[in-house]
Amino acid sequence: MGYYRTLIAVADxxxxxxxxxxxxERKTVAALQYEMLAAEPYRLTQEDVLFLIWVRRRPDFGELGENxxxxxxDEFFSKSRACLRASPLPKRYGFxxxxxxxxxxxxxxxxSEEYRRIVAGGEGYTVVKAMRTSRR
Structure with a gap:
C-alpha cells in the first residue's frame, strides 16, 4: 500500500x-488529516496517516505504549483498508x-500553481483522481 511521486487529484x-x-467543533477525519499533513508536510506516509487517524480516535489513545x-x-493493517483516494480532503475540501x-x-x-502543473502532466508525477462522492 502506498503511492510514490503521485498526486491524488480532487474528485470530479x-x-x-x-x-x-x-x-x-468536532474533530472529523478531514480535520485530523488536515492538521497532520499541514503541520508536517512530507513526514507521514499513507499508512501512517490511516493508522494515526484510526488510533487517535480511540478513547485509550493517550494511555497506549510503544508495544x-x-x-x-499490525492488527489494523491485517485487514484491507481504503487508500487515501477515499479521503475527504480531495473528495470534498479541494486538497x-x-x-x-x-x-x-x-x-x-x-x-495552486504546483497542482495545475502536475495535473497538466508536468513534473513527472502520476496523477490519480480521488474517488467520487456520488455514483453518477
Whole structure:
C-alpha cells in the first residue's frame, strides 16, 4: 500500500472551487488529516496517516505504549483498508495529496500553481483522481 511521486487529484464531483480548511467543533477525519499533513508536510506516509487517524480516535489513545501501538498497527493493517483516494480532503475540501519519491505526503491546494502543473502532466508525477462522492 502506498503511492510514490503521485498526486491524488480532487474528485470530479468535489463541491468547492478552491481548497477549504475543514472546520467545526468536532474533530472529523478531514480535520485530523488536515492538521497532520499541514503541520508536517512530507513526514507521514499513507499508512501512517490511516493508522494515526484510526488510533487517535480511540478513547485509550493517550494511555497506549510503544508495544501496544505496534501491535495495534499490525492488527489494523491485517485487514484491507481504503487508500487515501477515499479521503475527504480531495473528495470534498479541494486538497490534492502529493506523494514524494519515498511515499511521504504533503497537501497540494487545487488552486495552486504546483497542482495545475502536475495535473497538466508536468513534473513527472502520476496523477490519480480521488474517488467520487456520488455514483453518477
Amino acid at each position: 464531483d468535489c463541491p468547492v472551487d478552491a481548497s477549504v480548511v475543514p472546520s467545526g 501496544e501501538l505496534a501491535a495495534l498497527r 490534492g495529496l502529493l506523494f514524494d519519491g519515498e511515499g511521504r505526503i504533503a497537501l497540494c491546494p487545487m488552486e
